[in-house]
Amino acid sequence: MRALITGRNGQLGGSLANTLSPLGDLLVVGRGELDLSHPETIAPFLNENKPTLIVNAAAYTQVDKAETDKDAAFAVNEAAPYELATWAKKNDAPMIHYSTDYVFDGSGENYWREEDPTGPLGVYGESKLAGDNAVCAISGSAMILRTSWVYSAEGQCFLTTMLKLGAERPALSIVDDQIGAPTPASWLAAMTANILIGNRGDGWRDAFDKSPQIYHIAPSGVCSWYGFAEAIFTVARDRGMPLAIETLTPIPSEDYPTPAKRPHNSRLDTQKFRTRFDAEFPNWRDLLAKILG
Numbered sequence: 001m002r003a004l005i006t007g008r009n010g011q012l013g014g015s016l017a018n019t020l021s022p023l024g025d026l027l028v029v030g031r032g033e034l035d036l037s038h039p040e041t042i043a044p045f046l047n048e049n050k051p052t053l054i055v056n057a058a059a060y061t062q063v064d065k066a067e068t069d070k071d072a073a074f075a076v077n078e079a080a081p082y083e084l085a086t087w088a089k090k091n092d093a094p095m096i097h098y099s100t101d102y103v104f105d106g107s108g109e110n111y112w113r114e115e116d117p118t119g120p121l122g123v124y125g126e127s128k129l130a131g132d133n134a135v136c137a138i139s140g141s142a143m144i145l146r147t148s149w150v151y152s153a154e155g156q157c158f159l160t161t162m163l164k165l166g167a168e169r170p171a172l173s174i175v176d177d178q179i180g181a182p183t184p185a186s187w188l189a190a191m192t193a194n195i196l197i198g199n200r201g202d203g204w205r206d207a208f209d210k211s212p213q214i215y216h217i218a219p220s221g222v223c224s225w226y227g228f229a230e231a232i233f234t235v236a237r238d239r240g241m242p243l244a245i246e247t248l249t250p251i252p253s254e255d256y257p258t259p260a261k262r263p264h265n266s267r268l269d270t271q272k273f274r275t276r277f278d279a280e281f282p283n284w285r286d287l288l289a290k291i292l293g
């Protein structure tokens with residue numbers, strides 16, 4: 001296997017570079033080698049490097065900036081996956097693409113299934129949905145893994161922001177009416193490696209069907225951002241990390257206005273993935289405890 005992994009400096013791309021390395025040769029690229037905002041450069045790059053597997057972990061992920069940067073968001077999140085999937089199909093190279101809970105409108109309290117109606121609330125979600133649709137329309141051996149609330153121990157994310165703010169400030173107000181499952185990038189990368197390693201003896205291609213498949217993937221259990229922050233500070237305190245935080249206040253989304261609207265309900269139904277790959281998902285709290293060491 002010769003896998004191309006995009007998003008080298010991202011939370012997920014960085015983790016995939018570690019977890020997929022036992023599987024074969026990896027070509028792990030950042031925007032310097034392959035700028036996905038210029039989709040016309042993708043096919044020539046692939047013709048030169050000839051991957052047998054494409055793992056697209058890169059994305060335009062700046063949810064608020066996307067509201068005023070629509071063309072760039074759609075270039076990276078729709079046009080680039082379209083080009084990758086088109087080359088992949090022509091060259092018999094399966095493709096893994098990642099997507100988001102933000103394709104849904106966040107209404108109700110049910111867990112979203114893969115086939116549920118979408119309804120993004122902002123440009124980022126619209127562009128990611130357009131990417132999902134583009135990959136599906138190419139109709140190759142592609143897999144779209146939709147996940148939620150990705151975080152990691154390094155880089156800028158909710159976890160590192162909370163640890164920084166919690167070390168500096170005695171009080172914080174955190175949104176309590178958006179519900180989802182915090183997903184460590186390292187766990188998502190490990191699950192991706194697991195399905196490629198497989199256990200049915202047919203090798204990594206066995207993870208793919210002939211037609212594109214969308215799967216939801218996130219740890220079990222859910223919380224609000226407030227609940228996630230509470231759990232972070234509890235574990236951090238147990239680990240003896242320096243914390244100034246004394247008061248954590250739950251607030252509604254209206255009290256923390258952002259340029260892009262966020263979905264209230266990001267619960268993802270992961271049954272399809274767990275059944276197809278015979279996988280058991282740990283609780284998000286156990287994963288958080290592991291990430292904080």
Ligand SMILES: NC(=O)c1ccc[n+]([C@@H]2O[C@H](COP(=O)([O-])OP(=O)(O)OC[C@H]3O[C@@H](n4cnc5c(N)ncnc54)[C@H](OP(=O)(O)O)[C@@H]3O)[C@@H](O)[C@H]2O)c1
Pocket residue numbers: 006007008009010011012013030031034035036037038056057058059060061076098099100101128146147148149150151185
């Ligand atoms: N983060 C979340 O909460 C979340 C939630 C649900 C789903 N997802 C999905 O999960 C996947 C991985 O996200 P992540 O959390 O790892 O995101 P991330 O940490 O923001 O990383 C995104 C990566 O994409 C790269 N990228 C952006 N524009 C590019 C371009 N024009 N050319 C080449 N590379 C470009 C970035 O490169 P630079 O470092 O050079 O900018 C970065 O390495 C994405 O599909 C995302 O939509 C994320």
